Amino acid sequence: MSSLSIRDVHKAYGPTEVLKGIDIDIDSGDFLVLVGPSGCGKSTLLNMIAGLDSITSGEIRIEDKVVNDTHPSERDIAMVFQSYALYPNMNVEKNISFGLEMRRMPRKQRRERVAEVAQMLQIEPLLKRKPSQLSGGQRQRVAMGRALVREPKIFLFDEPLSNLDAKLRVDMRTEIKKLHQRLGSTIVYVTHDQIEAMTLATKIAIMKGGVLQQLGTPAELYNQPANMFVAGFMGSPSMNLIPAELVASDGEPAVRMVRKDESSMLLPVGDNPAYRDWIGKPVILGLRPETITDVGSAEQDSPLLFQGECLIDVTEPTGADVFAIIELNGREVVGRMRASCGAKVGEKLSVVFNMRHAVLFDPQTEGRIG
């Protein structure tokens, strides 16, 4: 059953259009992550789902009920804010139960629910404290408790982890994920951290400038990005985007790569029918760093492995791996090697290109070919 459906939603503040026709559908139990660069309209969209801001045109449905004109408190949603928005004058218990009190739940029942949630989030010892006496992580938990206790149809999170330090962020990320798996609740989660998006989401909606770029599972976005923006946004380090010419080599489409020493090599990109029309034309080749490796760490069962000697320009050791930068068609290209592969700056290395995961983009529209 479709749990949340957003149809052609536009939002304008005066003359500035912030959302330019968003269409998103998610099922009950989905974990939708909205990602995109700062200012792309993620919070705006979330506020509209919450009903905190009106939409200019379009339609938002929650469980098949149009909620365009429904007050936030009647949409059966709960929201966790970036700043947590804990009521400073109330203790943790009151904070969590305030929503229930407003809904006229009897005191005894309220107590039980709060106790239940407090136990789930392990904040029982904190119930009598004021928010100012809590650490960042504890506040975050209380904010989640306030949402959980209401048992809403949809949870909305607006960058809930961005105020935490790096370590706590990873811990809380895991906890949110566990919570989702345990409760099976529907969640819409805003972040601009693509790692958070990849790890948490069952579906990712990636936005740019008020336009939805792609909606899909994390794997879809990673492996079949709809355009160069999505390709560059997801993954770290990001996908290499190399301008190249598509040629036919033995009847198979391939891209021509010119190395630093002017020698060229042909990398076959697989036989996709859509590629035929592009032979002889310029394209953009997209290659993820982990598909450019040393010989030992290549994906052995890939049907499209190609090996070539390349000059290493720079190495960036990260511990387990080393990112090696080579030059192809005048672009810096990052490959991911094992630390033990012996890559040395200024020396040649045998590099394997795993073209099974290569994607091609139209240089004009920046959309994916095929």
Place this chain on the structure above:
Amino acid sequence: MASAVDTGVQSGRFWRVLIYVTLIVFAAFYLLPLFVMLVTSFKSLDEIRQGNMLALPLEWTIAPWISAWGSACVGLTCEGIHGYFGNSIKMVVPSVLISTLLGALNGYVLTKWRFPGHRWIFGLMLFGCFIPFQIVLIPMSQVLGLFGLAGTTAGLVLVHVTYGIGFTTLFFRNYYEAFPNELVRAAMIDGAGFFRIFWRILLPSSGPIIVVTIIWQFTNVWNDFLFGASFAAGQSAPMTVALNNLVSSSTGVKEYNVHMAAAMIAALPTLLVYILAGRYFVRGLMAGSVKG
């Protein structure tokens, strides 16, 4: 190098001493009238006539205080100032409470429930703060007459609330401007309505600014003379007006000690408010002025 540091410390100490001496001199200078009032109010008339204003009483007496409170002549009646003191209390308490509450409500609406033209409304209220009292005297007396409130304490309350609302709104607006909108939104999602959000979320977090507003309003309303003299004559006059009448209506000997005691009684409530809440006053002013 070391000697340079030394002189630095030396001159630092020198300046500090200088600053303290200056401050003490000024503090003494400003406190002198209060001191004279206090000692005079505890002296007998004879002692006052003998002379030294600054001397401590040879014989302490609280008779002037008792007389000022209960039997001194104000105008034609000789019942002391206690009735007028009561008038002032009856005037100041509702004025302060109502204007503070309305200011808080205005500040809440002007920051969290913005409507088209909110800037204009706020601008006009600010403008109201700067209208001199004298200009509104005649229109105000007409309005009071119209409402049948002329010469009553209730009328004075209305005047002070009207006049105070500009300031109280300014205080609360600036304070609530810095109050996170997300809290209001969270409460909205939790199902709280307009007044519920105000009572349960904003007002309980407004301690410092409430103190500021109460002190400000209390001092202004309590110390007001012009409105009191204009709109509430006779038995319903506030303390300030009665004090003036007391001083000017004494026939024969001027009872300086009684006057001083009465003045002290008149000043006591504001003094008390400052002592009790003064440190919140400064803190609240700072908090309100950071943003807005």
